[in-house]
Amino acid sequence: MMERDERKMTDAQNEKVIVALDVDSPEDALALARNLQGTGCWLKVGLELYAVSGLKLVDEFKELGFSIFLDLKLHDIPTTVERTLRVLMKAGVDLVDLHCSGGYEMMARAAEVVHAAGKKVIGVTVLTSMDEEDLQAVGVNATPAAQVVNLARLAKKAGLDGVVASAQESALLRQAFGPGFLLVTPGIRPAGSTANDQVRVVTPREALAAGSSYLVVGRPVTRAEDPRQALFDLWK
């Protein structure tokens, strides 16, 4: 009985994990998806995989029962973003994203199209690869943390469902924007594992405790010998 309850708990936690399929071959991506089928986790398709396989693969993942985050980080004039989203909404995509720095009008029109299709859209605030000096070089005189909050506020006003942000910012954003705002956070590493090139890392449990809604996890699962086991091991 105890064991079954623990299993149920892990399944519920897996539903908060979005596995980033950062591979450049549709065959590798499908093999990973089949390995992870039935665990409850989401899949994230980024630019690399989208460039080789487009939406066809997304539909195949959907047929395997996955929820899909299509991470294309759109950033263009409002009409182009709106028209692109109209196309993407016809595929089996559940969550999409765009750069908040595209502005209020772009985000508001995106939210309208995505919500009409019953899907969700989140905003990328400041890329975690950028520090204060990088922001100044593109004309932004704010610390990364302050700029994350500025852009998240604008995203919320424009009707977006939430933001992508570092798990280290979850507590701050949860406090500032309340319980309904989606916080999708990369930079997750199981306790005691390698950080790869992520500089600031947080464990899965810490991220959830800090208020993350979904955890984006890539290499700790996709590069594991047994990805399915690695997914369950996130909660050890």
Ligand code: C5P
């Ligand atoms: O392998 P790893 O767990 O580091 O993968 C993290 C995923 O999250 C990658 O797809 C990466 O592009 C994405 N991501 C990130 N940091 C951000 C935004 C997205 O690591 N700020």
